[in-house]
Amino acid sequence: MLTFTIRRLLLSIPTLLFIAFVIFMLLELAPGDPMAQMPLTIPPEVKEKMRLALGLGEPWWVRFPLWLKQFFIVEPQYWIDSAFGTNFADGAQRIISFQSRSPVFDTIAQRMPQTLWVVGMSYVVGVLIALPIGIISAYRQYSVFDQTGTFVSMIGFSVPPFFSGVLLIVIFSVQLKWLPSIYDTTHVVNSWDSFVVQLRQMIMPVMVLALQTTAQVSRYMRASMLDNLTQDYVRTARAKGMSESVVVMKHVLRNSMIPVITVIALGIPAIFGGAIITEQIFKVNGLGQLLIIALQGNDIPMVMTITFLLAVLIVMMNLIADVLYGILDPRIRYD
Amino acid sequence: MTDTNMTAAPRSQWWDVWDQFKTHKGAVMGLGFLIFITLFCMLGPVVWDVDPGKLNIRNKNLRPIINALWDADAKVAWANPMGTDNLGRDIMANIMQGGRISLAVGWTAMVLALLIGTTIGVLAGYFRRFDGLLMRFTDLVLALPLLPLLLVMMLLFRDPLRAAFGPEQGIFILIVTGIGITSWMQTARIVRGDVMALKEREFVLAARSIGTPARRMITRHLLPNVLSPIMVSATLGLATAIITESALSFLGLGFPSDFPTWGKILFDSVDRMTSFPERVIWPGLAISLTVLSVNYIGDGLRDALDPRIRGL
Numbered sequence: 001m002l003t004f005t006i007r008r009l010l011l012s013i014p015t016l017l018f019i020a021f022v023i024f025m026l027l028e029l030a031p032g033d034p035m036a037q038m039p040l041t042i043p044p045e046v047k048e049k050m051r052l053a054l055g056l057g058e059p060w061w062v063r064f065p066l067w068l069k070q071f072f073i074v075e076p077q078y079w080i081d082s083a084f085g086t087n088f089a090d091g092a093q094r095i096i097s098f099q100s101r102s103p104v105f106d107t108i109a110q111r112m113p114q115t116l117w118v119v120g121m122s123y124v125v126g127v128l129i130a131l132p133i134g135i136i137s138a139y140r141q142y143s144v145f146d147q148t149g150t151f152v153s154m155i156g157f158s159v160p161p162f163f164s165g166v167l168l169i170v171i172f173s174v175q176l177k178w179l180p181s182i183y184d185t186t187h188v189v190n191s192w193d194s195f196v197v198q199l200r201q202m203i204m205p206v207m208v209l210a211l212q213t214t215a216q217v218s219r220y221m222r223a224s225m226l227d228n229l230t231q232d233y234v235r236t237a238r239a240k241g242m243s244e245s246v247v248v249m250k251h252v253l254r255n256s257m258i259p260v261i262t263v264i265a266l267g268i269p270a271i272f273g274g275a276i277i278t279e280q281i282f283k284v285n286g287l288g289q290l291l292i293i294a295l296q297g298n299d300i301p302m303v304m305t306i307t308f309l310l311a312v313l314i315v316m317m318n319l320i321a322d323v324l325y326g327i328l329d330p331r332i333r334y335d
Numbered sequence: 336m337t338d339t340n341m342t343a344a345p346r347s348q349w350w351d352v353w354d355q356f357k358t359h360k361g362a363v364m365g366l367g368f369l370i371f372i373t374l375f376c377m378l379g380p381v382v383w384d385v386d387p388g389k390l391n392i393r394n395k396n397l398r399p400i401i402n403a404l405w406d407a408d409a410k411v412a413w414a415n416p417m418g419t420d421n422l423g424r425d426i427m428a429n430i431m432q433g434g435r436i437s438l439a440v441g442w443t444a445m446v447l448a449l450l451i452g453t454t455i456g457v458l459a460g461y462f463r464r465f466d467g468l469l470m471r472f473t474d475l476v477l478a479l480p481l482l483p484l485l486l487v488m489m490l491l492f493r494d495p496l497r498a499a500f501g502p503e504q505g506i507f508i509l510i511v512t513g514i515g516i517t518s519w520m521q522t523a524r525i526v527r528g529d530v531m532a533l534k535e536r537e538f539v540l541a542a543r544s545i546g547t548p549a550r551r552m553i554t555r556h557l558l559p560n561v562l563s564p565i566m567v568s569a570t571l572g573l574a575t576a577i578i579t580e581s582a583l584s585f586l587g588l589g590f591p592s593d594f595p596t597w598g599k600i601l602f603d604s605v606d607r608m609t610s611f612p613e614r615v616i617w618p619g620l621a622i623s624l625t626v627l628s629v630n631y632i633g634d635g636l637r638d639a640l641d642p643r644i645r646g647l
Contacts, residue, residue, distance in 0.1 A: 163619035310480035
């Protein structure tokens with residue numbers, strides 16, 4: 001297992017390099033110009049100097065390795081410096097945003113908590129709702145509960161977040177006036193009342209994202225439970241006289257969880273993608289919104305870094321899912 | 336199976352599929368709705384020949400006709416059953432026109448994704464020497480963050496394509512290509528797996544022993560046998576393509592603003608949803624119900640095309 005993990009880790013390095021190259025070349029080949037937003041009154045020679053100041057004067061084979069160096073060497077050095085007070089970075093050039101002229105990672109660090117709160121909470125909530133639904137649906141196959149659960153998960157698949165979110169706003173903010181429609185990220189939680197305010201503003205974005213998760217995970221959970229419920233070991237367990245709760249919750253559930261856990265791991269990057277849209281609806285100024293703003297402003301370093309971070313997340317989650325599968329299921333050993 | 340049919344005509348396999356499909360209630364309803372919404376969008380403008388772009392400031396902000404049921408003071412008009420927007424454009428005509436675009440984008444992008452996916456899947460499954468390379472490539476594409484990349488593509492390539500093909504045609508090509516080349520991977524994987532399994536079967540060996548060339552082997556023997564997984568992933572692909580197009584329009588990166596699609600109408604209405612919630616609900620319902628029915632059709636097709644379930 002360890003050799004497998006190490007081999008996969010090593011394999012992910014060329015994968016990530018290739019992905020970084022694809023993103024870089026897409027941005028490079030694209031005809032969009034970061035200077036396009038500048039006023040037309042700027043003389044051409046000044047414009048040329050500004051391009052050089054942004055580091056756009058060098059050809060791509062100089063800039064791409066430079067970006068890699070900044071991403072993988074310089075930025076971690078700055079993290080270590082700020083954590084331990086050392087001076088590894090020694091004033092080296094960081095990745096700078098074209099728009100704000102500040103280091104890209106500082107902005108990302110500011111935006112990260114909002115996104116993580118909403119996305120992370122929605123994922124936890126979604127999974128927690130999905131698991132019991134999947135278990136009961138499978139145990140009582142074709143019952144009313146199962147039919148309803150399947151229908152709701154079908155709706156979760158089909159209703160896009162930009163409609164379910166807007167619908168929730170229309171119902172709960174506009175008509176009933178129960179919940180705020182805008183997520184206030186400057187809100188500080190320091191008392192019970194402010195905690196309630198935070199909770200109220202989180203309900204809708206979290207539920208919109210959770211609906212998507214629930215739809216997917218409950219389907220897998222149901223299918224996996226159904227597979228296991230007809231196995232011989234279940235009959236054996238019942239024949240031994242074990243109580244039904246032990247049979248279902250211990251024997252069947254633990255075996256059914258193996259594929260579901262990998263699905264849960266693989267779904268994490270997708271939920272970040274969905275957050276781009278959800279953040280736009282509820283005006284959460286998280287990573288998704290940062291990406292959209294950076295895209296519209298031709299802020300190439302910012303777009304490149306955020307997209308690449310998402311790619312890192314996808315590759316890492318794939319790896320974790322594979323390794324988890326091997327650890328949880330002793331029948332599967334890769335080496 | 337006892338033959339109760341009085342007609343002795345041989346039944347094709349597709350009649351069996353249809354019989355099984357009919358037993359899935361959701362799928363039949365889904366198919367019905369899909370046909371309805373397609374006819375609504377295709378033939379609707381013939382009957383309802385209101386220009387979707389025509390401004391009529393006098394009749395702006397009309398509410399849908401149903402509002403008159405509970406609100407006697409509501410500003411309604413029979414000439415605009417779904418109401419009008421803030422510039423007096425008829426919403427029903429816009430929904431029809433938008434549906435044409437959304438459905439066209441969905442179908443074209445789905446066909447493109449299927450073509451790419453099937454080609455790569457068959458090549459990887461049939462020719463051993465392409466397998467490693469093509470599947471590594473598929474894995475790499477799967478590891479790309481697709482939605483951000485799609486957004487990047489939309490933003491960066493829209494101006495040159497607009498200049499080359501005109502504002503609407505250019506964006507259409509861009510969106511369809513973008514969705515197509517980011518959603519073929521699942522099809523490729525499924526087709527590859529099925530082709531690899533089929534390749535070991537006796538009928539393929541028999542075909543090869545009489546000297547069937549690879550090209551005819553693929554078109555005659557392999558493709559018809561992988562048709563069912565392709566059809567199932569086609570329904571999934573249609574659903575995702577419609578959602579992706581609407582999502583792009585919703586983020587403001589889709590078609591130009593005077594060119595309605597369902598996602599675009601939804602996006603334009605969000606600012607005024609406090610006073611006019613119905614403007615959000617019409618296009619949203621259209622998208623959701625279409626996708627829901629396509630998903631149900633996919634479910635029904637999966638059961639109907641599975642010979643182990645069929646005939647039970």
